[in-house]
Amino acid sequence: LTSALSPDLIIFAERLADAARGAIRPYFRQSFAVETKPNRTPVTIADRAAEEAMRRLITETFPAHGIVGEELGAEREDAEFVWILDPIDGTKSFATGLPIFGTLIALVHDGRPVIGIIDQPILTERWLGVRGRPSLFNGKPAKTRPCSDLANAALFATTFDRFNRSEMARFQKLVEMTSINRLSGDCYAYGLLALGLADVVVDAEMKPHDFAALVPVIEGAGGAIGDWEERPLPMRRPSRVAAVGDPKLFGAVCAVLSGKKI
C-alpha cells in the first residue's frame, strides 16, 4: 500500500476538496422567494458545480482513475484507484443555511478506502483520514474519546427518518440506553465523533458516496465503523452504517442495531 499510495495522492485529494469549496461557497445562503423557484435549486447548482470541478481535476491529472459521483454517475468503476465523491452531503442543511453539510471525498484502492476527506466549506473545517495514519482535523490530530459504557454515550443519527419500523424500534432502544442524543447532523456528526465529541453515530441504508470517505477518518482517529452486523462497509453497494469512537462499544451497539438485543 505504502508504495501505491504516494503522498501526491493525499495532496491531490485536498486539492479536490479545495475545488469543491470554491464551487460551493458562492451558493450558500443565496436564498430567494420560494414562490419563484423550488428552494432546492441553489443546492442542485452547487452540487453539480462542485462535482464537475472535482471530476475535471481527476480526469486531467489521473485519467486512468475511476470516478463514482453522487450527481453525475460512474466511470471506470473497475480501475485500481476509484474516487468516490459526494459534493454536498446534507442537502437539507445546505438549503436552509445550516453550515453542517459536507463534501465527502474517498479514494478507494483495490476495493478499500485509503483516503477520506470530510470538508465543511463554510466553516473551513476539514477532516483528513489516510489508511494506517492518524487522522487530521485542519492539520492537527483528531482523536476519538474513550467511552466503554453505552450509558455515558452521546448518540447521533444523521438520517433517522429513513429507518423502517423495525430499524426505528432498535434505534429507539439505543436512544434509551445512551446519555444524550441528536437526531440530525449529516456527515458532520462523524466529524464530531472523530474529534471525541460524540460516541456513536448510526445511519440507515446509505450509498458508498455517503460513507466511503468516513472510513479512513474514523479509523485513523481511533474509532470503528462498519455495517450493523460489525462487518466492513462495502464500497460498491448500499449499507447501513454504525460508527463508534471507542471500539470497545462497537459490539454492544451492533448487537442492539442488528436485533440481537431487543
Place this chain on the structure above:
Amino acid sequence: LTSALSPDLIIFAERLADAARGAIRPYFRQSFAVETKPNRTPVTIADRAAEEAMRRLITETFPAHGIVGEELGAEREDAEFVWILDPIDGTKSFATGLPIFGTLIALVHDGRPVIGIIDQPILTERWLGVRGRPSLFNGKPAKTRPCSDLANAALFATTFDRFNRSEMARFQKLVEMTSINRLSGDCYAYGLLALGLADVVVDAEMKPHDFAALVPVIEGAGGAIGDWEERPLPMRRPSRVAAVGDPKLFGAVCAVLSGKKI
C-alpha cells in the same frame, strides 16, 4: 416607547452578548473522556459563567432593572425593564461540538419584548431585533422571505422530542404538508427563518428565556411569532411557540398546530 428605549440600551444589549461570547468560547469542544466526568460539565460551567458575566454587567449598569436567567433565577421581576437571559440555548449542541447553539438576550419593557439578541459565539453570528425597527444580522438587514403556500415551506422543529402524543400528531400533519423539514436546530432555526432560509419553526412548550429574544428578531425581519393559538407570547409563563417568515402563513400553521385542521 421611543423615549424609554434609549440607544444606550441597544448598545448595552450587545455588550451583554459580547460578555457571554467571551465566557462561552473557551469551553467549546473542550471534551474529555466521558469516563472521568459526565459530559455535561463544560456546558454547565460555560452556561453559568456566561450568565454570571451578563448579570454582573446589568447589576453594575442598571441596578433597577430586573433579571430572569435560565441558570440563576429571577430578581426584580416586576421592574419596568427586565432582562431575560438564556446563556446557552441548545446545550446538546454545545456538548457535542455543534456550533448552532445560541445565547438569547431579551429586554422586556412593561411586559413586552423590545430588544432581542440571538448570538452564536463560535461562528460570531448575531441577530439583533429592536421593536419597530428592521432586524439586523451582523449589522446588515435580516429579512424573511415570502412563502404564502405551506407546500413550498421549509419547516423546522427545534425540540420535537418534547411534543406529547397529540402535539406530535399535529406536527406530523405539518411535516406532510410542507416541502422539507429539519427536526433540530435550537434557536439557530429562528435565526435562519429571519434570514429567509426557512419558513416555519415550531416548538413544544418553552420558557420565556427560550423565546422572549426571538420576538423582536422575527417581527423586525418581517415574520410573525406567537403561541399555537396565534396569540402573542407571554413573558412570564411557558408557552408553545410557532414562527413563520411570511405572516400570511401564520393562520394556516396555527390551524394545524392547534388541532383545528386535523
